[in-house]
Amino acid sequence: MTLPAFKYTSPETYLQMEENAFERYEYIGGEVYAMAGATEKHNMVVLNTGGEIRSFLKGQKCKVYPSDFRLSISLSETYMYPDLTIVCGETELKAGCFDTLTNPAVIIEVLSPSTQERDRVLKFFFYRQIPSFKEYILIDTTQHKVATFLKQPDGTWEESITDGRNAILHIDTIDMQLPMEEIYARVDVG
Numbered sequence: 001m002t003l004p005a006f007k008y009t010s011p012e013t014y015l016q017m018e019e020n021a022f023e024r025y026e027y028i029g030g031e032v033y034a035m036a037g038a039t040e041k042h043n044m045v046v047l048n049t050g051g052e053i054r055s056f057l058k059g060q061k062c063k064v065y066p067s068d069f070r071l072s073i074s075l076s077e078t079y080m081y082p083d084l085t086i087v088c089g090e091t092e093l094k095a096g097c098f099d100t101l102t103n104p105a106v107i108i109e110v111l112s113p114s115t116q117e118r119d120r121v122l123k124f125f126f127y128r129q130i131p132s133f134k135e136y137i138l139i140d141t142t143q144h145k146v147a148t149f150l151k152q153p154d155g156t157w158e159e160s161i162t163d164g165r166n167a168i169l170h171i172d173t174i175d176m177q178l179p180m181e182e183i184y185a186r187v188d189v190g
Helices: 011-019 040-057 116-127
Strands: 025-028 031-034 062-066 070-073 078-080 084-088 106-110 135-139 145-151 157-163 168-171 176-179
Touching: 011 025, 011 078, 025 116, 040 062, 040 084, 040 106, 040 176, 078 116, 106 116, 116 135, 135 168, 145 168, 157 168
Parallel strands: 106 135
Antiparallel strands: 025 031, 025 078, 062 084, 070 078, 084 106, 135 145, 145 157, 168 176
16 A cells, blocks of 8 residues: 655745645644634634633733644744644744744643544644643634643543533643633534
8 A cells, every 4th residue: 555645845845835824734754734613612612711821810920822823842843823822931942933932731622523643643642742831722613622631740641521601610730710601602513
């Protein structure tokens, strides 16, 4: 069986392309992926979740960033745009690279049917290479369900599921209790 070929793009070419682009692209393993437009459900879940987290973090040392802030995984020269990123402490940017974050503590992805496999497997593989990264949260848009992966002291990742509209999602890294009804406010997941 032959694997389909792809055109390798260097990190330098990708960053140059990004600097002048109207659209956003992710860069994984030498391949450039166009970021598709998000659905209304996706946008509402991101907005609801980000707004709740931002309000909770007022006056604290952590802050939340939206999806327009690029993230660098230095070990693999990979660049991605998570839906939401929480940084605790000072925000660190990649040297010599415009607007590129390097030290997320929490990454939140809102799953779409077309991207969920890449978010669950490929992106998580690369995110785990970031030393500051402690918690990965995947929010489903087809049901009231959130998967959380929390880094353990021994370096393994433990998964927990928050399920149901009346449940409470605990974001361990910032010690926040987030009601699922707030995440899914005005969103029909049926």
